[in-house]
Amino acid sequence: KQEVTxxxxxxxxPEGENLVLNCSFTDSAIYNLQWFRQDPGKGLTSLxxxxxxxxxxxxxxxxxxxxxxxxxxxxxxxxxQPGDSATYLCAADESYQGGSEKLVFGxxxxxxxxx
Amino acid sequence: xxxxxxxxRYKVAKRGQDxxxxxxxxxxxxxxxxxxxxxxxxxxxxxYFQNEAQLDKSGLPSDRFFxxxxxxxxxxxxxxxxxxxxxxxxxxxSSFVGGWRTDTQYFGPGTRLTVL
Numbered sequence: 001k002q003e004v005t006x007x008x009x010x011x012x013x014p015e016g017e018n019l020v021l022n023c024s025f026t027d028s029a030i031y032n033l034q035w036f037r038q039d040p041g042k043g044l045t046s047l048x049x050x051x052x053x054x055x056x057x058x059x060x061x062x063x064x065x066x067x068x069x070x071x072x073x074x075x076x077x078x079x080x081q082p083g084d085s086a087t088y089l090c091a092a093d094e095s096y097q098g099g100s101e102k103l104v105f106g107x108x109x110x111x112x113x114x115x
Numbered sequence: 116x117x118x119x120x121x122x123x124r125y126k127v128a129k130r131g132q133d134x135x136x137x138x139x140x141x142x143x144x145x146x147x148x149x150x151x152x153x154x155x156x157x158x159x160x161x162x163y164f165q166n167e168a169q170l171d172k173s174g175l176p177s178d179r180f181f182x183x184x185x186x187x188x189x190x191x192x193x194x195x196x197x198x199x200x201x202x203x204x205x206x207x208x209s210s211f212v213g214g215w216r217t218d219t220q221y222f223g224p225g226t227r228l229t230v231l
Contacts, residue, residue, distance in 0.1 A: 004157070034219070043119070043206060043222035044158070089157055102148070102171060103220065105157030 002027045002094040006106035013080055014114050021075040021109045023090030028068045034103065035064050035075050036089040044089065048075070080113045087111070117141075119223035121207050127229045128197045136192045136226045140209030147190050148220060149182055150206040158206050164190060197230045204228070 003026045013019055025033070031052050036044040048057045048064040050073070056065040063076040077084060087110045091103040120139045128134050140147050146165055150158035151174075160174040166187035175182070179198075184190040194201055204227050208220040 036222075041224075043224045044208075046219045046221070049219055091157075094160075102160050102163060102174075103150075103158075104160070105150075107155070107157045 002030075002092055002104040004090055004092055004104050004106040006088075006090055006109050008109060009107065010110040010112075012112040012114065015080060015082060017080050017113075018076070018078050019080055019111075021077070021088050021090075021111070023073040023075070023106055025071050025073075025090075025092040025104075027092070027094070028071050030068065030092045032093050033064075033066050033073050034091045035062075035073075036091060038087045038089060038108070047088075077111075080111075082113045082115050085111055085113050119207055119209055119221055121205075121223040121226050123226060124224065125227050125229075127231065129231055130197060130199060132197050133193065133195045134197055134228065136194075136205050136228070138190045138192070138207030138209075138223060140188065140190070140207070141221055142188075143211070144209035144221075145187075145212050146210040146218070146220075147184060148208040148210075149190070149192050150208065151176075152204045152206055152225070154203075161192070161205075194228075197228075199230050202228055202230045 005024045007022045034049045035047045050057045050066040061078040066073045087108040089108045091105045094102050122137045149161040152158040162182045163171040164184040179195045181193045204225040206225045207223045210218040210220045
């Protein structure tokens with residue numbers, strides 16, 4: 001059974017700092033790993049999806065890497081801004097015989113970027 | 116069209132009451148997922164539909180939980196005889212095509228259920 005762990009649970013940084021969020025998963029036989037953002041009282045917004053054949057994905061100031069062999073992914077945020085304050089969730093899929101992408105989530109990292 | 120919508124956004128129920136939570140997925144999306152998110156936790160999978168077929172209900176915590184998607188679009192999650200431990204945010208997500216492992220799931224805002 002897939003288990004996902006995120007470190008740290010919370011992070012507070014000054015504006016402009018570069019930062020790294022960590023995610024580890026127990027079953028390396030994944031097809032995809034996704035990073036989501038969740039704002040208080042809101043649903044989840046997909047940030048990046050990394051397929052198992054890829055090693056990284058980039059979108060603007062965000063870069064996510066994937067190392068299947070070690071069961072790890074990192075989300076790198078460059079030049080952080082107060083608007084980046086949110087909870088960041090990592091999710092790995094758990095294969096189902098029908099091929100559906102059931103996601104297993106970590107507990108998230110709550111990020112606060114201080115002006 | 117618009118994103119995934121859920122209603123009601125907030126629901127307060129007395130212990131023992133039945134509740135029904137609605138999800139309207141993005142038009143044309145084949146796959147629909149329900150997740151339960153307890154306070155301070157990540158979402159946990161409940162059930163999955165491909166069109167009207169419920170292909171995976173392994174995450175439903177008890178037989179008090181029931182989900183349906185009769186016409187392959189709108190879905191309803193029903194909880195019978197609610198208990199305090201059912202208090203959580205219930206998230207719905209949809210994706211374009213089931214079985215394609217590169218498909219992003221789009222999430223609704225969730226329904227926050229509080230059982231008194």
